[in-house]
Amino acid sequence: MVDTTIKLTRKEQIYKTAILLFKNRGYAATGMREIAKELDMKAASLYSHIKSKEEILQQVCFDVAHQFFNGLEGIEKTNFTGKMRIDAAIHSHINVIAKNRHKVVVFLNEWKHLGEPYLSDFTELRNQYENRFKEYIKYGIDKGEFEIDDLDFTTFTILSSLNWTSNWFKREGKMTEKEIADKLSTILIKGIS
């Protein structure tokens, strides 16, 4: 599980190592010399493969953001009910978290260290994604499926429950990714219905 033994390029190795360190120690507290040491290199050599420390953070943040967006594709084109939309969105969201265990933690906790204009772009993407969830719930309200008086509040509560799973996804084995999504979907949809 640590190394899939598939040939990773040096650049991929650097990214992988950096992501793990950013996750465990935080972006600001992680030094280029730590990343290099983990790969038996000198810090200066990293710069043959990457442009800067922040470039790594940028790639992580926007890659994850785009994965979250892609997961929602098709949800509103169908004849799904509100419940089905939320259920599908929850499954997609958990799927992205499960497939990017370490990246997602960096995405959630370290985005504030992005410089401009990336920071503004990022928060814009985040807002748009939250709005998609909001639309699905709104759809369910309009169809009489949900009884909710505060849309923003409910949306944030649901997203927070989903995001928090990233913190203890390490304790895997007990539950499959689908079981986790099913369970969350049940708890949350029952709670607002």
Place this chain on the structure above:
Amino acid sequence: MVDTTIKLTRKEQIYKTAILLFKNRGYAATGMREIAKELDMKAASLYSHIKSKEEILQQVCFDVAHQFFNGLEGIEKTNFTGKMRIDAAIHSHINVIAKNRHKVVVFLNEWKHLGEPYLSDFTELRNQYENRFKEYIKYGIDKGEFEIDDLDFTTFTILSSLNWTSNWFKREGKMTEKEIADKLSTILIKGIS
């Protein structure tokens, strides 16, 4: 709201400033010179009032942890049902967050920068607190109030929803602290009942 104009000691001013900076930029990325500048001092002068940068983080983390614990006092001594226990715990938790808006964000996001033995003590406290929530839910299950097959999972989901409120407590005015707690309690208890 920025400064209550009540006479703060210099030490209190330093703490207040540091907490705000730790919250916005992160502990590792905040320098002592930034804290000092905010107070029109030189960094070296801070050390007449505090012992170290980490001492501030320690005070914040353990102060908040103890507040969370104190809030639970008396809940299990009463003849409360499971629902009432969870409801009371939720209200207490939200109360601590509301009364420590900035501190709680530092508590939640920056504790990993504690050195030993503080780090171990802290995670121990956190586990104990989570276990208290777990007990309340367990109590409700045993009394037939809740239908839950995964206690750990449900506990973490509830706590995550509560903790996430710290991220958008700034948008206050719309809802009072009690309304927030009431609403969360409704959503979450309905979701597991």
Place this chain on the structure above:
DNA sequence: CCTACCGATCGGTAGG
């Protein structure tokens, strides 16, 4: 991929 090195900044101390 390395050695050598840059200027900047870090948390913190000495001594007043």
Place this chain on the structure above:
DNA sequence: CCTACCGATCGGTAGG
């Protein structure tokens, strides 16, 4: 509360 300063470390570059 200041000036002056410490050794350590930071992200990154030059040049090979």
